[in-house]
Amino acid sequence: xxxxxxxxxxxxxxxxxxxxxxxxxxxxxxxxxxxxxxxxxxxxxxxxxxxxxxxxxxxxxxxxxxxxxxxxxxxxxxxxxxxxxxxxxxxxxxxxxxxxxxxxxxxxxxxxxxxxxxxxxxxxxxxxxxxxxxxxxxxxxxxxxxxxxxxxxxxxxxxxxxx
Amino acid sequence: xxxxxxxxxxxxxxxxxxxxxxxxxxxxxxxxxxxxxxxxxxxxxxxxxxxxxxxxxxxxxxxxxxxxxxxxxxxxxxxxxxxxxxxxxxxxxxxxxxxxxxxxxxxxxxxxxxxxxxxxxxxxxxxxxxxxxxxxxxxxxxxxxxxxxxxxxxxxxxxxxxxxxxxxxxxxxxxxxxxxxxxxxxxxxxxxxxxxxxxxxxxxxxxxxxxxxxxxxxxxxxxxxxxxxxxxxxxxxxxxxxxxxxxxxxxxxxxxxxxxxxxxxxxxxxxxxxxxx
Numbered sequence: 451x452x453x454x455x456x457x458x459x460x461x462x463x464x465x466x467x468x469x470x471x472x473x474x475x476x477x478x479x480x481x482x483x484x485x486x487x488x489x490x491x492x493x494x495x496x497x498x499x500x501x502x503x504x505x506x507x508x509x510x511x512x513x514x515x516x517x518x519x520x521x522x523x524x525x526x527x528x529x530x531x532x533x534x535x536x537x538x539x540x541x542x543x544x545x546x547x548x549x550x551x552x553x554x555x556x557x558x559x560x561x562x563x564x565x566x567x568x569x570x571x572x573x574x575x576x577x578x579x580x581x582x583x584x585x586x587x588x589x590x591x592x593x594x595x596x597x598x599x600x601x602x603x604x605x606x607x608x609x610x611x612x613x
Numbered sequence: 614x615x616x617x618x619x620x621x622x623x624x625x626x627x628x629x630x631x632x633x634x635x636x637x638x639x640x641x642x643x644x645x646x647x648x649x650x651x652x653x654x655x656x657x658x659x660x661x662x663x664x665x666x667x668x669x670x671x672x673x674x675x676x677x678x679x680x681x682x683x684x685x686x687x688x689x690x691x692x693x694x695x696x697x698x699x700x701x702x703x704x705x706x707x708x709x710x711x712x713x714x715x716x717x718x719x720x721x722x723x724x725x726x727x728x729x730x731x732x733x734x735x736x737x738x739x740x741x742x743x744x745x746x747x748x749x750x751x752x753x754x755x756x757x758x759x760x761x762x763x764x765x766x767x768x769x770x771x772x773x774x775x776x777x778x779x780x781x782x783x784x785x786x787x788x789x790x791x792x793x794x795x796x797x798x799x800x801x802x803x804x805x806x807x808x809x810x811x812x813x814x815x816x817x818x819x820x821x822x823x824x825x826x827x828x829x830x831x832x833x834x835x836x837x838x839x840x841x842x843x844x845x846x847x848x849x850x851x852x853x854x855x856x857x858x859x860x861x862x863x864x865x866x867x868x869x870x871x872x873x874x875x876x877x878x879x880x881x882x883x884x885x886x887x888x889x890x
Binding site: 599600601602603604605606607608609 | 635636637640641642643644645646647678680682685687692694697700702704767769774775776778793794795796797810811812814
């Protein structure tokens, strides 16, 4: 999970940097620092919880994640392992968009693994959905990467007996 | 003349010049930097215009090609592509003189059957050289391996194709010239393709006499040999396809008139299965 990055900037032109504190301000600032330190774990914990709620804390992983096609290859053939885990027990189903016949469901599990032999020519999308299959909880794509090739015109000779 | 022909070709096909870049492997496009091998297994014959041996059998025909960014190898032809303009390709090529195959069974062109004979030639494994022709051959200058080189223009789009080569003999054997020109068009196209090709091979007198001039004083002039061909090809699934063709070439009087040539035509038929590796 990626955390939001908060940019920090400071310049010497800012008036409070390097400025001598007023005599009466030191106790108040110390009190604020202690208060902030006490609150920090609660603040960061709340932020994490908010982020996890954003994706329901359910993570889906595919092995392999890509299939590389060579020049002679027309399709990928792979044994694909889809594994998921969640922070809490969940009831959900794994579906493959390009294979409507495939559906694997779990009830009150915090993790699961599903393995399937696939033959495919295009990207394959795996989705974790709620038992009613209405809401997508997590999604991963098994991608096909075609070998980076350059093409040029083939020589065609009507003079040639085979062209 | 060459410049005029190239310019004419440019103008003629300017309308067809679109942004036709090769982005994937297709009938007209091939991957750069990869070798391509295929082999045809089947049955066929090429008639022997000398008439002193059985027809030439065609059974196994390998094909090999390699395309670099500009360099290419196409069986026994090598070339350098000067540029592509839409579906037009301009190259400099070097190609062997075909007629030698008649005199040497071990000539590589007896294995890579890809050309249309300019006169009496072709794959002839298993054919016998009769006494009459042996005498004639002995009396003529021994033909060696020759290579001709020059500019080539090819055009290909879908089932349509065209080609013009202006070649000059570079291996210091006869210093003759040769022009190969042909067009191809689809007749019926569904799952398979029925195509029609026609064209000419023109050889200067130097080439004709190098092969067919005889010690008895026969000297032929230049030769213009027209040909027609019907071909049918259909993919069979996987790396296999079926390929067949029938071709008829009429020999020019300059070749037919040679004392070692007894027929005025060459007929080639073949049907077989092609496997691409």
